[in-house]
Amino acid sequence: MNFLEEINRRRTFGIISHPDAGKTTLTEKLLLFGGAIQEAGAVKSNKIKKGATSDFMEIERQRGISVATSVLAFEYNGIKINILDTPGHKDFAEDTFRTLTAVDSVIVVIDVAKGVEEQTEKLVEVCRMRNIPMIVFINKMDREGKDAFDLLDEIEQNLGLKVVPLSFPIGMGYDFKGIYNIWEKNVNLFSGDSRKDIEETIEISDLSSSELDKLIGEKAADTLREEIELVEGIYPEFNKEAYLNGSQQPVFFGSALNNFGVRELLDCFVAIAPKPRPKHSEERLVKPDEDQFSGFVFKIHANMDPNHRNRLAFVKIVSGEFKRNTAYLHVRNNKKLKFSSPNAFFAEKKEIVDISYPGDIVGLQDTGSFKIGDTLTEGEILHYKGVPSFSPEHFRYINNADPMKAKQLFKGIDQLMDEGVAQLFTLDLNGRKVIGTVGALQYEVIQYRLEHEYGAKCTYENLNVQKACWVQTETPKSEEFKDFLRVKQRFLAKDKQDQLVFLADSMFTLQMTQSKYPSITFHMTSEFE
Secondary structure, eight states: OOHHHHHHTEEEEEEEOSTTSSHHHHHHHHHHHTTSOSSOOOSSOSSOTTOOTTOOSHHHHHHTSOOSOEEEEEEETTEEEEEEEOOOSGGGHHHHHHHTTSOSEEEEEEETTTBSOHHHHHHHHHHHHTTOOEEEEEEOTTSOOOOHHHHHHHHHHHHOOOEEESEEEESOGGGOOEEEETTTTEEEEOOOOTTOSSOOEEEOSOTTSHHHHHHHOHHHHHHHHHHHHHHHHHSOOOOHHHHHTTSOEEEEEOBTTTTBSHHHHHHHHHHHSOOOOOEEBSSOEEOTTOSSOEEEEEEEEEOSBTTBBOEEEEEEEEESOEETTOOEEETTTTEEEOOSOOEEEETTEEEEOSEEOTTOEEEEEESSOOOTTOEEESSOOOOBOOOOOBOOSEEEEEEESOGGGHHHHHHHHHHHHHTTSSEEEEETTTOOEEEEESSTHHHHHHHHHHHHHHOOOEEEEEOOOOEEEEEEESOTTSHHHHHHHHHTGGGEEEOTTOOEEEEESSHHHHHHHHHHOTTEEEESBSOOO
16 A cells, blocks of 8 residues: 555544543444454443453543543554544543644534533534534433434534534434434344344335334334434535534434444444644644654653553654654754654554554653654654643642652652643742642542552642743843742742743732733743744
8 A cells, every 4th residue: 555545544533522421432332343352341330340441540440431541543444543532521621632633533422311511512612623523423322311303403502513413313212213324324223232243224215115114113113204304404414525624513323332323423434534634833734645754742641551660652643654763853852763662552452563654643662751742753843733731720739648759759740740640830939849730630640640650659738829820021130020039939830841830829819910010921821932
């Protein structure tokens, strides 16, 4: 296969949803169709000791939630699919926002009973800002929930999307009989037997045929005919161009847990989803089919394997071919680096790859030289945009609970902060360490991982801070700036990149400080010029 064919057969997408809508279950079933795993493990069910393939951190298995973004790849009908499974929990939203910089399209999972939830709204907003193509999957049709038309309205109203149903449910909950696939014109009957890997489909090109009455009963058949007539009357026809530029969203119905409606989703996805797309760098627009390699780090994961203290930097390839044992330029450090064992991901297994193409995600062994947002190229100076750190919302002092393990604690904090789990600030006044996070659950995750991965124990102490702002001034030698440093000394800290940060205990304090020192700018994210 030549270079262009390789690019054209790649699809890289993320799955987003509110926690518990069934995102990880859907990921599992997609892998099942790709033949990547033999049996899918439900995240909730305690009967299956397997646990979901994509949740490999212990705390995720205990809580039944995904806290890290995992990368999974599989082949389906000659197409190479890369899935980025993202955490749905809002305390880990930052990880998800960063992951969205690395995907070409998105599948949004919505729970039939709960409808559109808050976390889904936030994530969809980010996708809309970037015009990322979206497909909606309405999950858990085998349970009682909202009426299909009401749900479609809710999605349009609350998420600001223009939906086009490409499949439609026949009944719901107890009366759930199956799905009519508008995209392929066939009926898929629901047996409710989750042991069956793949349900049978029956071709029905004409809904008025009596065949339908035999299959699902007269009453259900009449209802279905009315509903499909309504669908065709209300919603526009599917338009691939509109989907690709983010102005139309196809909708599918199904039950991921029962492996139902998933194949329809996957077949349509493979047919319409975008190939790797061009990406903006600060310098220019970079296209996938360029000869020269370039890519960026969107995630760092420490301790993929607890037995070896290893760190992996996840790199999304934007253009050109990435080859093993070739020297590439690390733009920020201006250093050439070679990688002898780049990893590709295949469910839980990692494989060493010799060559990767645009759209692929490669894991590079990292000894501490990478930060989130770094760019690798064949020599050109490029900076990919849009992977910032946000101002945290929770702040606590971190204290060492075991004086014998100080070294392990600092090493652990250092590596976890590089992952972007949270942010570390060191107070100028006394050198005390402060951890800032977007959500409170992260403190538990940090404590748990420090103990289990680094053998270090920590305790926290509350700190009355509301916002961390990055400080910028054009005149570092001015009297005004010196006065600011002197008066606010107790509230000043350095972040991991040694940038000056002002820790404000309230929005009022921040406004007062801004009006008192007009020559100083306070930024809410770390990415500023």
